[in-house]
Amino acid sequence: MEETGNILFSGVGGQGILLASEVTVYALLEAGYDAKKSEVHGMAQRGGSVTAQLRYGKKVYSPLIEPGGADIQMAFEMMEAVRYLPYLHKGSRVIVNTQKILPPSVATGQAEYPENVLDQLTERNIEVVVVDAFDLAQGVGEVRTANVVMVGALSTFLPIDPGVFENVIQTRVPARFREVNLRAFDAGRKASE
Amino acid sequence: MATINDDLLWMSGNEAIALGAFEAGVTVASGYPGTPSTEIMENLSTYEGVYTEWAPNEKVGLEVAIGASFAGGRALATMKHVGVNVAADPLFTASYTGVCGGLVLVSADDPEMHSSQNEQDNRNYAFAAKLPMLEPSDPREAKEMVKLAFELSEDFDTPFILRITTRVSHVKGVVGKGEKRDSHAQCNINKIPGKLVMLPAVARKRRAVVEDRMAKLREFAETFPLNRIEEGDTSRGIITSGVSYLYVKEAFPDAAVLKLGMSWPLPENKIREFAETVDELIVVEELDPFLETHIKAMGIKCKGKELIPNQGELNTSIVRRALDPGYEQDLFAPVELPNRPPNMCAGCPHRGIFFNLSRMKVFVSGDIGCYTLGFLPPLSAMDSCVCMGASVSIAHGMAKALGEGGHDKVVSVIGDSTFIHSGITGLINSVYNKSAATLIILDNRITAMTGQQQNPASGYSIKGEVAPELDLEQLCRAVGVKHVYKVNPHDIVETRKVLKEAVALDEQAVVISEAPCVLLPEMKERQPVSYFTNQENCVGCMSCIRLGCPAISWTPFAEGEAEQRGYRKKQQGLSKIDEIICNDCGQCASLCKFNAITRGEEK
Numbered sequence: 006m007e008e009t010g011n012i013l014f015s016g017v018g019g020q021g022i023l024l025a026s027e028v029t030v031y032a033l034l035e036a037g038y039d040a041k042k043s044e045v046h047g048m049a050q051r052g053g054s055v056t057a058q059l060r061y062g063k064k065v066y067s068p069l070i071e072p073g074g075a076d077i078q079m080a081f082e083m084m085e086a087v088r089y090l091p092y093l094h095k096g097s098r099v100i101v102n103t104q105k106i107l108p109p110s111v112a113t114g115q116a117e118y119p120e121n122v123l124d125q126l127t128e129r130n131i132e133v134v135v136v137d138a139f140d141l142a143q144g145v146g147e148v149r150t151a152n153v154v155m156v157g158a159l160s161t162f163l164p165i166d167p168g169v170f171e172n173v174i175q176t177r178v179p180a181r182f183r184e185v186n187l188r189a190f191d192a193g194r195k196a197s198e
Numbered sequence: 199m200a201t202i203n204d205d206l207l208w209m210s211g212n213e214a215i216a217l218g219a220f221e222a223g224v225t226v227a228s229g230y231p232g233t234p235s236t237e238i239m240e241n242l243s244t245y246e247g248v249y250t251e252w253a254p255n256e257k258v259g260l261e262v263a264i265g266a267s268f269a270g271g272r273a274l275a276t277m278k279h280v281g282v283n284v285a286a287d288p289l290f291t292a293s294y295t296g297v298c299g300g301l302v303l304v305s306a307d308d309p310e311m312h313s314s315q316n317e318q319d320n321r322n323y324a325f326a327a328k329l330p331m332l333e334p335s336d337p338r339e340a341k342e343m344v345k346l347a348f349e350l351s352e353d354f355d356t357p358f359i360l361r362i363t364t365r366v367s368h369v370k371g372v373v374g375k376g377e378k379r380d381s382h383a384q385c386n387i388n389k390i391p392g393k394l395v396m397l398p399a400v401a402r403k404r405r406a407v408v409e410d411r412m413a414k415l416r417e418f419a420e421t422f423p424l425n426r427i428e429e430g431d432t433s434r435g436i437i438t439s440g441v442s443y444l445y446v447k448e449a450f451p452d453a454a455v456l457k458l459g460m461s462w463p464l465p466e467n468k469i470r471e472f473a474e475t476v477d478e479l480i481v482v483e484e485l486d487p488f489l490e491t492h493i494k495a496m497g498i499k500c501k502g503k504e505l506i507p508n509q510g511e512l513n514t515s516i517v518r519r520a521l522d523p524g525y526e527q528d529l530f531a532p533v534e535l536p537n538r539p540p541n542m543c544a545g546c547p548h549r550g551i552f553f554n555l556s557r558m559k560v561f562v563s564g565d566i567g568c569y570t571l572g573f574l575p576p577l578s579a580m581d582s583c584v585c586m587g588a589s590v591s592i593a594h595g596m597a598k599a600l601g602e603g604g605h606d607k608v609v610s611v612i613g614d615s616t617f618i619h620s621g622i623t624g625l626i627n628s629v630y631n632k633s634a635a636t637l638i639i640l641d642n643r644i645t646a647m648t649g650q651q652q653n654p655a656s657g658y659s660i661k662g663e664v665a666p667e668l669d670l671e672q673l674c675r676a677v678g679v680k681h682v683y684k685v686n687p688h689d690i691v692e693t694r695k696v697l698k699e700a701v702a703l704d705e706q707a708v709v710i711s712e713a714p715c716v717l718l719p720e721m722k723e724r725q726p727v728s729y730f731t732n733q734e735n736c737v738g739c740m741s742c743i744r745l746g747c748p749a750i751s752w753t754p755f756a757e758g759e760a761e762q763r764g765y766r767k768k769q770q771g772l773s774k775i776d777e778i779i780c781n782d783c784g785q786c787a788s789l790c791k792f793n794a795i796t797r798g799e800e801k
Contacts (some may be wrong), residue, residue, distance in 0.1 A: 088533070
């Protein structure tokens with residue numbers, strides 16, 4: 006079992022980030038890892054930037070990822086991929102959903118949504134994995150599975166057999182959403198391979 | 199919560215405390231919602247055989263728990279750190295009465311103020327109220343310690359405080375399952391006035407009992423297994439507690455550590471013994487120099503806050519840098535991006551009130567809840583916010599200071615739950631002492647900020663059972679308010695008229711803004727008809743944009759585009775409603791004078 010791994014989940018409230026991080030945790034736990042996850046609740050949740058920090062390994066103490074310590078960032082919104090740069094390091098991998106959600110200052114014409122925002126990552130030798138999670142989720146028949154598409158993409162970079170993830174979806178997702186989530190997971194895997 | 203296997207669960211610190219209390223056989227639990235404590239009571243309410251409730255405030259919650267303890271049951275009170283201020287009155291005297299059934303108060307502190315107005319360190323309450331305190335580092339320990347706290351509470355005849363922080367409450371980890379046991383105390387009436395009636399003659403006797411008890415607890419702390427020395431490199435010994443312990447273990451895995459599971463009273467001999475084995479003694483703790491101050495008072499030399507920050511949360515990196523000043527790390531600097539602050543939801547009824555207030559020349563004395571977001575641009579319509587319930591009394595004080603003619607320059611704004619929490623007494627004062635600063639009660643039928651908890655005005659109990667519904671209008675009239683108005687805040691124009699009339703009165707007026715929170719389950723289940731923009735009618739006046747609604751966005755015109763598309767040459771752009779986000783409140787339509795916003799069904 007390798008050393009501690011650190012995954013930063015980021016996005017906007019309502020994108021299913023907490024659920025995606027839970028599915029990932031269950032797979033890590035089933036694969037025999039220890040894990041801790043830190044979430045933020047309360048005022049920060051009201052439409053603002055949302056993060057969850059997940060750490061796994063043989064034995065995990067701190068629930069918080071150190072600055073420069075994130076191995077993988079899951080960005081559920083394009084601009085949010087760049088907001089947490091101090092948590093990344095050269096060689097970190099950022100899995101980005103290409104969806105754009107306009108923050109209030111942009112929506113009201115006070116600011117502009119930055120162009121080519123992902124260049125900020127590649128310029129710093131951060132590996133970017135682009136996933137059109139929204140379109141892929143639409144393709145499998147349920148836009149709300151975009152978060153599971155993202156988990157599918159993430160799974161190709163974790164030392165866990167995909168069967169473990171599929172088993173998690175089989176056992177943890179309500180029966181009527183199981184099939185569509187399995188398809189979403191598969192679509193995400195293919196997109197990042 | 200999720201099951202990993204037969205023995206292990208994956209759960210948050212708050213879920214773990216609920217499970218621990220259940221396994222400990224808690225009989226009665228009461229509290230008031232407050233981040234980061236809320237999920238403890240929410241989870242406990244799902245277990246069978248435990249009486250749980252939302253109290254109107256933390257003082258009531260703790261008193262209910264004290265009562266249950268006096269009747270012999272194991273009792274729990276939960277609240278956020280500032281809630282303990284409200285409950286401090288019964289807390290300090292429950293320290294004298296002691297308990298019958300085990301009594302545990304959970305104080306959930308919020309270093310870094312993720313969702314709070316201050317970051318007070320409630321370990322100071324243990325010292326001030328002469329009460330023992332346990333402090334877990336993670337969910338597994340939180341469950342273990344809450345069970346232990348009930349037992350020790352009975353063994354030492356004292357309330358116990360379990361102090362947690364955001365990074366224990368809202369951290370998930372692996373927790374072991376345990377045995378459920380019945381509370382060994384039998385619930386019954388037991389008259390023991392010499393213990394329970396705190397008038398001076400009795401209290402003076404109990405005062406001595408408190409000292410005796412704390413002396414016994416100090417002795418107990420010396421051998422308490424959760425105050426443990428972890429052997430290691432003795433060139434630097436670290437004393438730590440709570441979540442800080444985890445950062446120490448990450449940053450300095452080889453250091454000798456004294457982990458204090460009980461942060462009050464302290465095991466003086468054990469600390470001295472540890473100090474003697476190490477070359478340099480450092481105390482690593484979040485917020486106040488609590489351990490440090492008391493360790494220094496023992497005459498033991500140590501370093502603490504000259505190295506470790508006394509503001510905000512700690513983390514591994516802060517601890518490492520503080521103790522190893524030579525440690526350097528090349529980090530990416532953040533890049534500038536448009537901020538994504540929290541915002542009121544699309545369709546939020548509060549927006550209508552704050553939009554109007556932003557256009558009235560009044561000082562807005564605000565309060566604690568989602569509506570505190572009325573402070574943010576573009577509404578920027580809150581001018582003060584101190585603590586739960588303070589809006590009403592602060593407005594009264596300002597009006598009195600301003601003197602004659604001051605009554606129409608100040609209004610107060612408070613939510614339904616916060617009004618019931620501690621705004622009612624302020625209103626009684628305003629009426630009694632002849633104030634005229636208008637009070638606006640934002641009645642959205644729920645305690646929204648903390649995630650939709652029921653309250654005495656919502657008509658349901660914590661378990662979702664139908665409950666008597668407090669009539670806010672009748673309540674205001676009963677305390678003597680002669681002018682009570684009700685408005686629909688989504689009708690901006692009509693609301694403005696009422697607000698102006700109420701503010702102009704030279705007697706106390708109350709405006710009750712009635713519209714449900716859009717996050718209520720029944721509101722989420724309905725199929726909202728969305729509004730849409732008739733862009734051919736839009737003149738780009740930005741009236742709707744100024745609401746700051748997440749569903750409305752502005753598309754600026756490129757040069758010459760206005761004329762080209764048949765708009766006035768000077769028009770700067772167009773407003774557009776995102777019909778997926780729109781929640782059918784109609785505030786924007788009530789502002790549009792150009793028939794450019796229409797409700798979907800009228801399409």
